[in-house]
Amino acid sequence: MLQFALLFIMMIIVQTICNHICIFGIAIPLVYIYFIVRLPINLSVNWVMTLAFFLGLTIDIFSNTQGMNALACTITTVLRRPIFSLYFAREDDLANPIPSIRTLGTGIYIKYLLSIVLVFNIILFFIQSFTLSNIVLTLLRIVASTILSTLLIFGIDSLDNTKREKRL
Amino acid sequence: MKNLINFIIKYFSWFVFIFYVTISCMLLFDNNPYQHHVYLTSANRICSSIFSVFNNVTSYFHLHEINEDLHHRNAMLEMEVINLRNELADIKLMLPDSTFSSPAVHDYDFILAHVINNSISQPQNYITINRGSDDGITPEMGVIDHNGVVGIVNVVGSHSARIISLLNPQFRLSCKVKGHDYFGSMVWDGKDPYHAVLEELPKHVKFAKGDTIVTSGYSSVFPEGLIVGTIEEQVKDKNDNFFSLRIALSSDFTQLSTVRAIKNKRHDEIVKLSQEQASDRKEARK
Structure with missing residues (x-):
């Protein structure tokens, strides 16, 4: 519980720093979605949605985007369960409901993470551009941002893992 | 009644979802940036x-x-x-023998x-x-x-x-080319942070590349003659009656540090005048 509260605050701070990054004018890192990736998979969807909405809203306030991130976050959350069961059908077999490399295995975890980040980026950039007038640019931004965000999330993830191993 | 309660319990997640989506959309489609609440912007x-x-x-x-x-x-x-x-x-x-000052x-x-x-x-x-x-x-x-x-x-x-x-794109600035009295409105085209477009200029005037663009002073917000940028090239306007200029902005938005807010001492006066004018017009219509 405390762990997730800390993660919530950390994600807001990290995302605020990341807002200043824009590589080649197209790739924008959106790392705060990591919080939603890490929420226990058996947590009730209402709770996940509530947390996601308020996380998105906070990010909105910090980056002056008015509801854009909140909307994208909420929609992504609804799709989290279906995406998860796509790769990991036997939910009951999980010893630890928190998705991570150790509980899911590297392959499944990467697929799960990449899908969620991709879905989130698709939703966010389509809300952002809204009209499909410049679809090539939007698609380019989605792909570039997904790759950048995933790489950064892996960085954060490895920090988290090394910390835990030391403690053990 | 029991069915209704069962229905609500069964689809409770959907209600929560729709609730959050509605709030987000309300925020998202609130098009007037002047009415955003201070708690929902980075000014809190x-x-x-x-x-x-x-x-x-x-x-x-x-x-x-x-x-x-x-x-x-x-x-x-x-x-x-x-x-x-x-x-x-x-x-x-x-x-x-005249006392010279510029008010x-x-x-x-x-x-x-x-x-x-x-x-x-x-x-x-x-x-x-x-x-x-x-x-x-x-x-x-x-x-x-x-x-x-x-x-x-x-x-x-x-x-x-x-x-x-x-x-x-919600901010339009009334500008003119230095040395001319033709004015247009400048707006950002969303492409890159170094350029903007000056629209609605009359077709018959020729402008040279590198000419300075300054504020027109037609609003009480900016005084006349503040530098905005320089002309980079001419582009065709969306509607054919006017043409547009692509402007290289003089401020570097990637490196803003110290800025100055302009306080117009006569702002209240000007606003009051225009309000009086508006109310006069309404009375005249009656």
Whole structure:
């Protein structure tokens, strides 16, 4: 519980720093979605949605985007369960409901993470551009941002893992 | 009744989902940036204090360039002072008994502020500064930096304020080409942070590449003659009756640090006048 509260605050701070990054004018890192990736998979969807909405809203306030991130976050959350069961059908077999490399295995975890980040980026950039007038640019931004965000999330993830191993 | 309750329990998640989506959409499609609440923008207290901490670190990064810029600007201004002094002396010789002063300059006051948050990659960009209503900032004040126009204040907290950046399609600035009286409105086309488009210029006038674009002074927000940018090329307007100019902006939005909010001492007077005019018109219609 405390762990997730800390993660919530950390994600807001990290995302605020990341807002200043824009590589080649197209790739924008959106790392705060990591919080939603890490929420226990058996947590009730209402709770996940509530947390996601308020996380998105906070990010909105910090980056002056008015509801854009909140909307994208909420929609992504609804799709989290279906995406998860796509790769990991036997939910009951999980010893630890928190998705991570150790509980899911590297392959499944990467697929799960990449899908969620991709879905989130698709939703966010389509809300952002809204009209499909410049679809090539939007698609380019989605792909570039997904790759950048995933790489950064892996960085954060490895920090988290090394910390835990030391403690053990 | 029992069925209804069962139905609500069964689909409760959907209700929660629709609730959150509705709130988000309401925020998203609220098109008037002047009516955003201060708590929902980066002008609120928590955001501004966090941004101040970040800014304490990052403000050192571009000091060299800013210093260079200021030296450049300083040299330019010194030259201008010398020129103006000479001109003034000449005019005084011609009109020995008149008291000479230009009232237009004295109408404006400046409030210095530091940029604590700035974005350039969003489709609608905003800037946060560390001065608010306690320092005399009010909504709809113009904001400039040492290079040119930056934006216009829209939401004001007690110690911070949010500015609509020039890099925001909702902000249109009335501009003219220096030396001409033809004016158009400038708007950002969303492509990159170094260029904007000056629209609605008459077709028959020819402009040269590199001409300076200045504010027209047709609103009470910006005084006349503030530098905005230089002409880069001519482009075709969306509708064929006018043409547009692509402008290289003079302010570097990637490196904003210190800005000045312009306080128009006659702003209230002008607003009151235009309101009176509006009400007069209404009465006349009756």
